[in-house]
Amino acid sequence: MGGFMKRNMKKTLILMMVMALVLSACSPATQPTTATTAAPTTAAPTEPTGMTPGKYIGEVRGYNAMVKVETEVDAEKILSVKVVNHEETLGMGTNAVELMPQKFVDAQSVAVDVVTGATATSLAIIFSVRSALEQAGADMAEFTVKPAPPTPKDAAYDTDVVVIGGGIAGLTSALQATLNGANVILVEKMDVVGGNSIRSSGSFNVAGHPMQIEAIGLTQRSDPEQFIEFTMVGGHQMNDPSLVRYMIENSGKAYDWLEEIGMEPRFNERSTGASVPGNAPGLVVGLQERFLAEGGTILLSTKVTDIVLKDGAAAGVIATSKDGGTVTVNAKAVVLASGGFGANLDMVTQLDPSLKGFVTNNSPSATGDGIAMAEAVGAAIRDLNEIQIHPTVHNPSSTMVTEGARNAGAILINTSGKRFTNEVNYRDIVSAAILEQDQGFAYILMNQEIVDSNTNIQGYYKIGLLKKFDDIAGVAEFMKIDVAVLQDTLDKWNSYVADKNDPEFNSAFDWRRDLSTGPYYTIDVAPGIHHTMGGVVINTNGEVISTTGDVIPGFFAAGEITGGVHGGNRVGGNAITDCLVFGMTAGMHSAAYVGK
Ligand SMILES: Cc1cc2nc3c(=O)[nH]c(=O)nc-3n(C[C@H](O)[C@H](O)[C@H](O)COP(=O)(O)OP(=O)(O)OC[C@H]3O[C@@H](n4cnc5c(N)ncnc54)[C@H](O)[C@@H]3O)c2cc1C
CATH class of the missing domain: 3.90.1010.20 (Sufe protein. Chain: A)
Structure with a gap:
C-alpha cells in the first residue's frame, strides 16, 4: 500500500498543479x-x-x-x-x-x-x-464580504409519512407512499437530492423478468433461484436469506414499476441488469420529478437529527435547517433512507482499521447519520464492520470505474503488463488480487468497442481519466513496459475469447468480444471504499426491528442504511435493486400503516 499511496500523493500534487494552472x-x-x-x-x-x-x-x-x-x-x-x-x-x-x-x-x-x-x-x-x-x-x-447569515427560523409540518433522505431508496419510498394516497414530506440534508445514488453507474440487477428469460433463458443472472445462491455466496452467507429472496423475487416488479411511472427502463446488452435513460442522474431526477408532480414535498438543506417516538411508535422527526432553525415534522410514520457511511472515514477506520489510507468514492453525504438516530430509538443494528472496497477506483480522482467495463470484456493488467485474476469475480476477490500487485494498483485495458458499449465509460473519457492510444505499442510506451509482453497478454486473452475458456484464471466472462482491434484505452485503478453493508435491521415489510426483536410501529427503513441484504460483500448491481424493492415496500407499508 505504501508505494501506491506515495505514487498517488504525487499524482494528487500534479492534479493540484494542473488545477492551479487552469x-x-x-x-x-x-x-x-x-x-x-x-x-x-x-x-x-x-x-x-x-x-x-x-x-x-x-x-x-x-x-x-x-x-x-x-x-x-x-x-x-x-x-x-x-x-x-x-x-x-x-x-x-x-x-x-x-x-x-x-x-x-x-x-x-x-x-x-x-x-x-x-x-x-x-x-x-x-x-x-x-x-x-x-x-x-x-x-x-x-x-x-461574506453576506450576513440569515436569522434562524423554526418551522413545523404535519404529514402522514416523513422520509429521511433523498437517494433512490428515499425517493422511491416517498413516491410509492404518495401513489398509495399518503401525504409525504421528504427531508434531505444537502442542497440537492441524490446522495450516493446519483453518483452511481445506475445499473441494477433483475432476475426472473419474462423479457429477460425470453432473451437469455435461465442463467445464473436471470434465474431467481441461481441468482439468490450467487448473492448469498457473494455475501459469504452472512446475508439475511429472507431479505435476499424478497429482493430478488421482486426485482422484476421493480423493473415494471419503473416502466409504469414512465422511466423507460431497459435491459443491458446481456439482459442481466437494467438501467433507465440517463443512468443514475436520469433515475434520481425522474423519481424526484414524479414525486413532486404527485404533490409530494421536499425540504432541502434540512438535516434530521432525531427520530421521534410517541408511546413506542414513530411520530416524526426533528431537523435543523441551513439557517440553524428547528424544523419539526409530525408524522404518523417515518421511513429512514439516509444511506450508508462510506464517506465517514473516521467511522470506517474505527470499524475496520485495515481500511486506513483508502480513498472513498462515496458522496460527502454518506456519513451514517441514520445509524445513531435509529439506535437512539432502540433499533437493532447489524454488520457495521462489513465495509466493501470496490476493486476499480481511479484513486487520484476517487472515481469508480464501473464493473460494466470488465463485464464487457476489459482486462486488468499489472505494471508488468500481465493479467493476474479473473476480472469478473466477486469484488472482494478482485480487490485482494489488485492489492497483491506491485504498488497495489492495476490498469484496466479496453478498446473502442467496449467504450462504445457503455455511456458511463464514455463519461470517464470525457473528463480525461481514460487515456487513448491508437495501438498496443502506445499503451506499452505509456506503461513503460516491453510491448512484446503486452502483446503476448493480449494474444493469449484473444485466444481464450475464441476458445470461450480462460485456462489461466478461469474467467467467467461471457466471451462476447475480444481485444484484437484498437484504439485502446487504459486507466489506473486501485480499490477504494465503496459500500457499507451493515445497518438497521428490517424485515421483508421494510419495518425496523428493535434490539428486543420486535417491530417498532410506524418505523420503516430502506436502502444502504439497512443491514442484512448484502451480508459480508455486496454483489455489483444489487444496491439499486435493494433501494428500489425495499423503497417500494417501505412506501407501500408505511402508507398502509397510516391507513392509505
Ligand atoms: C460511485 C458509486 C457507484 C455505484 N454504482 C452502483 C451501480 O451501478 N449499481 C448499484 O446497484 N449500486 C451502485 N452503487 C451503490 C448505490 O449507488 C448505493 O448503495 C445506493 O444508491 C444508496 O442509495 P440510498 O438511497 O440508500 O442512499 P443515498 O443515495 O446515499 O441517499 C441518502 C440520502 O440521505 C441524505 N441524508 C443523510 N443523512 C441525512 C440526515 N441526517 N438528514 C436528512 N438527509 C440525510 C443524504 O444526503 C442522501 O441524499 C454505487 C455507489 C457509488 C458510490
Missing part, C-alpha cells in the same frame, strides 16, 4: 490557486468600486468539464451572472448552475456558499465570477 490561466495572479471558496473579509465597502461596465467571461473546470460564466457589471454592482456553457451532471452540477448565479447578485459578493452536493460546479462558478470581476477592475476587498 485557474491562473483564467484570471490574474491574485486568484487563489487551490479549490477553496474565496476568503471572506470583514471590510465594509467605503469607496466606489470603479469597475469598467460590461460583460466578462470567466471559465474554470467544474466536475465534468469547463464551466463558462458571463458576469455583467456596471461601475458599482454585479448586474447578472449567467452560466453560458457547461457539461455538468444532471441533478448534481445542474443544480449549482441553476442556484448559484442569483447568489452573487443578491450578496454582491463572491463569498457565497456552495450548493452542497454540487461543490465542484459551485466552485467553478465562484472562481469564474471572481475572474470576471478582476477583469472589470473591481476592488476585490468589496466583493469578498
Whole structure:
C-alpha cells in the first residue's frame, strides 16, 4: 500500500498543479490557486468600486468539464451572472448552475456558499465570477464580504409519512407512499437530492423478468433461484436469506414499476441488469420529478437529527435547517433512507482499521447519520464492520470505474503488463488480487468497442481519466513496459475469447468480444471504499426491528442504511435493486400503516 499511496500523493500534487494552472490561466495572479471558496473579509465597502461596465467571461473546470460564466457589471454592482456553457451532471452540477448565479447578485459578493452536493460546479462558478470581476477592475476587498447569515427560523409540518433522505431508496419510498394516497414530506440534508445514488453507474440487477428469460433463458443472472445462491455466496452467507429472496423475487416488479411511472427502463446488452435513460442522474431526477408532480414535498438543506417516538411508535422527526432553525415534522410514520457511511472515514477506520489510507468514492453525504438516530430509538443494528472496497477506483480522482467495463470484456493488467485474476469475480476477490500487485494498483485495458458499449465509460473519457492510444505499442510506451509482453497478454486473452475458456484464471466472462482491434484505452485503478453493508435491521415489510426483536410501529427503513441484504460483500448491481424493492415496500407499508 505504501508505494501506491506515495505514487498517488504525487499524482494528487500534479492534479493540484494542473488545477492551479487552469485557474491562473483564467484570471490574474491574485486568484487563489487551490479549490477553496474565496476568503471572506470583514471590510465594509467605503469607496466606489470603479469597475469598467460590461460583460466578462470567466471559465474554470467544474466536475465534468469547463464551466463558462458571463458576469455583467456596471461601475458599482454585479448586474447578472449567467452560466453560458457547461457539461455538468444532471441533478448534481445542474443544480449549482441553476442556484448559484442569483447568489452573487443578491450578496454582491463572491463569498457565497456552495450548493452542497454540487461543490465542484459551485466552485467553478465562484472562481469564474471572481475572474470576471478582476477583469472589470473591481476592488476585490468589496466583493469578498461574506453576506450576513440569515436569522434562524423554526418551522413545523404535519404529514402522514416523513422520509429521511433523498437517494433512490428515499425517493422511491416517498413516491410509492404518495401513489398509495399518503401525504409525504421528504427531508434531505444537502442542497440537492441524490446522495450516493446519483453518483452511481445506475445499473441494477433483475432476475426472473419474462423479457429477460425470453432473451437469455435461465442463467445464473436471470434465474431467481441461481441468482439468490450467487448473492448469498457473494455475501459469504452472512446475508439475511429472507431479505435476499424478497429482493430478488421482486426485482422484476421493480423493473415494471419503473416502466409504469414512465422511466423507460431497459435491459443491458446481456439482459442481466437494467438501467433507465440517463443512468443514475436520469433515475434520481425522474423519481424526484414524479414525486413532486404527485404533490409530494421536499425540504432541502434540512438535516434530521432525531427520530421521534410517541408511546413506542414513530411520530416524526426533528431537523435543523441551513439557517440553524428547528424544523419539526409530525408524522404518523417515518421511513429512514439516509444511506450508508462510506464517506465517514473516521467511522470506517474505527470499524475496520485495515481500511486506513483508502480513498472513498462515496458522496460527502454518506456519513451514517441514520445509524445513531435509529439506535437512539432502540433499533437493532447489524454488520457495521462489513465495509466493501470496490476493486476499480481511479484513486487520484476517487472515481469508480464501473464493473460494466470488465463485464464487457476489459482486462486488468499489472505494471508488468500481465493479467493476474479473473476480472469478473466477486469484488472482494478482485480487490485482494489488485492489492497483491506491485504498488497495489492495476490498469484496466479496453478498446473502442467496449467504450462504445457503455455511456458511463464514455463519461470517464470525457473528463480525461481514460487515456487513448491508437495501438498496443502506445499503451506499452505509456506503461513503460516491453510491448512484446503486452502483446503476448493480449494474444493469449484473444485466444481464450475464441476458445470461450480462460485456462489461466478461469474467467467467467461471457466471451462476447475480444481485444484484437484498437484504439485502446487504459486507466489506473486501485480499490477504494465503496459500500457499507451493515445497518438497521428490517424485515421483508421494510419495518425496523428493535434490539428486543420486535417491530417498532410506524418505523420503516430502506436502502444502504439497512443491514442484512448484502451480508459480508455486496454483489455489483444489487444496491439499486435493494433501494428500489425495499423503497417500494417501505412506501407501500408505511402508507398502509397510516391507513392509505
Ligand atoms: C460511485 C458509486 C457507484 C455505484 N454504482 C452502483 C451501480 O451501478 N449499481 C448499484 O446497484 N449500486 C451502485 N452503487 C451503490 C448505490 O449507488 C448505493 O448503495 C445506493 O444508491 C444508496 O442509495 P440510498 O438511497 O440508500 O442512499 P443515498 O443515495 O446515499 O441517499 C441518502 C440520502 O440521505 C441524505 N441524508 C443523510 N443523512 C441525512 C440526515 N441526517 N438528514 C436528512 N438527509 C440525510 C443524504 O444526503 C442522501 O441524499 C454505487 C455507489 C457509488 C458510490
